[in-house]
Amino acid sequence: xxxxxxxxxxxxxxxxxxxxxxxxxxxxxxxxxxxxxxxxxxxxxxxxxxxxxxxxxxxxxxxxxxxxxxxxxxxxxxxxxxxxxxxxxxxxxxxxxxxxxxxxxxxxxxxxxxxxxxxxxxxxxxxxxxxxxxxxxxxxxxxxxxxxxxxxxxxxxxxxxxxxxxxxxxxxxxxxxxxxxxxxxxxxxxxxxxxxxxx
Amino acid sequence: xxxxxxxxxxxxxxxxxxxxxxxxxxxxxxxxxxxxxxxxxxxxxxxxxxxxxxxxxxxxxxxxxxxxxxxxxxxxxxxxxxxxxxxxxxxxxxxxxxxxxxxxxxxxxxxxxxxxxxxxxxxxxxxxxxxxxxxxxxxxxxxxxxxxxxxxxxxxxxxxxxxxxxxxxxxxxxxxxxxxxxxxxxxxxxxxxxxxxxx
Ligand SMILES: [Zn+2]
Ligand SMILES: [Zn+2]
Numbered sequence: 001x002x003x004x005x006x007x008x009x010x011x012x013x014x015x016x017x018x019x020x021x022x023x024x025x026x027x028x029x030x031x032x033x034x035x036x037x038x039x040x041x042x043x044x045x046x047x048x049x050x051x052x053x054x055x056x057x058x059x060x061x062x063x064x065x066x067x068x069x070x071x072x073x074x075x076x077x078x079x080x081x082x083x084x085x086x087x088x089x090x091x092x093x094x095x096x097x098x099x100x101x102x103x104x105x106x107x108x109x110x111x112x113x114x115x116x117x118x119x120x121x122x123x124x125x126x127x128x129x130x131x132x133x134x135x136x137x138x139x140x141x142x143x144x145x146x147x148x149x150x151x152x153x154x155x156x157x158x159x160x161x162x163x164x165x166x167x168x169x170x171x172x173x174x175x176x177x178x179x180x181x182x183x184x185x186x187x188x189x190x191x192x193x194x195x196x197x198x199x
Numbered sequence: 200x201x202x203x204x205x206x207x208x209x210x211x212x213x214x215x216x217x218x219x220x221x222x223x224x225x226x227x228x229x230x231x232x233x234x235x236x237x238x239x240x241x242x243x244x245x246x247x248x249x250x251x252x253x254x255x256x257x258x259x260x261x262x263x264x265x266x267x268x269x270x271x272x273x274x275x276x277x278x279x280x281x282x283x284x285x286x287x288x289x290x291x292x293x294x295x296x297x298x299x300x301x302x303x304x305x306x307x308x309x310x311x312x313x314x315x316x317x318x319x320x321x322x323x324x325x326x327x328x329x330x331x332x333x334x335x336x337x338x339x340x341x342x343x344x345x346x347x348x349x350x351x352x353x354x355x356x357x358x359x360x361x362x363x364x365x366x367x368x369x370x371x372x373x374x375x376x377x378x379x380x381x382x383x384x385x386x387x388x389x390x391x392x393x394x395x396x397x398x
Contacts, residue, residue, distance in 0.1 A: 002292055004264050006252050009245050018230050019223035026289035031217050032249060033262060040250050044243035046208050051236050053205050063232060065203050090225035093201055 007033075059131070061107040061124045062089045072105050079103040081138040085128065085157070087111055087150075091143060103141075106131065111149035112156055120156060129160050139167040146173070206232070258330070260306040260323045261288045271304050278302040280337040284327065284356070286310055286349075290342060302340075305330065310348035311355055319355060328359050338366040345372070 001008045007029060014025050032040070054063050057070035064070035072078060072092075082103030086092045089107050108123045120126065132140060140161060144150035158168050174192040175184055184192075200207045206228060213224050231239070253262050256269035263269035271277060271291075281302030285291045288306050307322045319325065331339060339360060343349035357367050373391040374383055383391075 002289075003270070004253075004262060006245070006248050006264055007262060010249050013242050013245055017227060019227055020219065024218035026292070027287075028216060028218055030287060030289065032246060033253060035250075037250050040246050043212050044246060046205070046212055047231060047239050047243060049205050050209050050231060051234075051239050054203075054232060063203060063206060065205055071202070088226075088229060090229065093225070 056107075056109075060105045061109060061127070062092055062105060077102075081136055082141070083132065083135075083137050083139070084141045084143060086143050087145070087153075095143065104137075108144075108153065111144060111147075112153045113149045114152075123153075125153075125157060125160070128157065129164075132161055132164050132166050137166055139169060142168065142170045255306075255308075259304045260308060260326070261291055261304060276301075280335055281340070282331065282334075282336050282338070283340045283342060285342050286344070286352075294342065303336075307343075307352065310343060310346075311352045312348045313351075322352075324352075324356060324359070327356065328363075331360055331363050331365055336365055338368060341367065341369045 001011065010029050010032060011025055014020060014028055015022065020028060035043075053065050055068075056062065057064045057073055058068045059073045060070060062070050062072065067074070079102050083106055084092075084095060084101060084103055085106045085108060086095065087108050087110065092105050092107060095101050095105075106124065106128050108125065108128070110118055110123050112118060112120060112123070112125075131137065140157075142154050142157060144153050154170065161168055172195070173188065174195065175181065175188065181189065200210065209228050209231060210224055213219060213227055214221065219227060234242075252264050254267075255261065256263045256272055257267045258272045259269060261269050261271065266273070278301050282305055283291075283294055283300060283302055284305045284307060285294065286307050286309065291304050291306060294300050294304075305323065305327050307324065307327070309317055309322050311317060311319060311322065311324075330336065339356075341353050341356060343352050353369065360367055371394070372387065373394065374380065374387065380388065
């Protein structure tokens with residue numbers, strides 16, 4: 001801390017921002033110290049707009065700006081029978097950017113993590129189950145990472161969906177496109193080998 | 200970008216913040232999306248206070264909150280005959296934390312870098328020269344890094360101070376305290392060897 005109350009206050013706020021390494025906190029504080037009044041006013045106006053305008057879609061829980069339903073849920077050209085489940089709203093953007101998917105989405109807003117007290121009720125899993133049971137969905141694609149939390153979430157959702165008879169799939173694991181074999185980690189090569197497919 | 204205007208606006212602001220890796224921008228945006236109204240209001244109030252209350256000390260150019268002179272320049276218990284020149288205000292904090300310095304400071308606010316169009320007039324070098332010529336200063340300690348920009352700045356200041364007859368020193372380079380020789384880089388070991396001293 002700096003012994004200058006206002007700078008210390010700023011630093012305490014910056015320390016809460018994720019992905020800001022503590023060794024860089026003073027440099028980031030410096031960035032704001034040297035910004036103009038107009039720049040700071042603009043940033044604050046954007047932050048306030050974010051809180052005022054953004055809300056989760058009432059169906060899929062991605063962020064939307066207008067109405068209660070997002071542009072994916074309201075797009076009549078999208079396939080209503082296939083549902084892609086993502087951990088966070090920005091994972092949805094990654095799927096969209098591929099241009100290879102035209103179905104519905106569901107944003108979990110996190111993963112099951114008992115150690116951090118995150119159970120299914122902290123996420124949007126119950127609404128997901130309800131959607132699958134109520135809507136005419138034929139396939140649910142799970143895109144969660146292969147981490148303990150990701151696997152726990154996949155296991156929980158798969159169990160809950162068993163009775164619905166819906167097809168549950170996950171993303172293919174394998175060699176990244178364009179990667180040289182020697183630079184790919186052992187587990188991925190193993191996965192790619194055991195899940196090999198005819199050309 | 201997300202196609203959601205307000206989130207895109209937030210992301211453009213976050214992209215300007217230094218030390219925020221672009222791969223983490225969406226996660227940081229998520230942090231702000233999930234903050235409460237009260238949290239956002241508090242952060243904005245702090246940012247505005249920073250702009251309203253903070254100004255550079257009229258003598259040494261470190262940030263100060265009250266009056267026109269900082270706590271170092273106004274502290275009568277500090278040695279007025281020795282001046283430590285630092286690149287940024289947070290470097291001053293690093294020197295203070297050692298508890299081994301009780302003199303004056305001067306914050307350059309950057310380094311000379313012709314490639315980026317930063318000359319002595321963009322920094323506080325002229326006021327530094329004026330201070331040394333007007334005040335009763337016997338030693339100037341230069342703490343800039345050993346980079347091309349740091350070396351250029353040291354060379355420029357040293358040349359400008361030559362006629363004043365003041366003693367100009369730099370920080371000792373050598374093996375970091377507690378470091379094992381084998382893990383220290385070659386140039387540092389070379390410096391430590393050529394600048395060896397009797398015990
Ligand atoms: Zn939606
Ligand atoms: Zn000062």
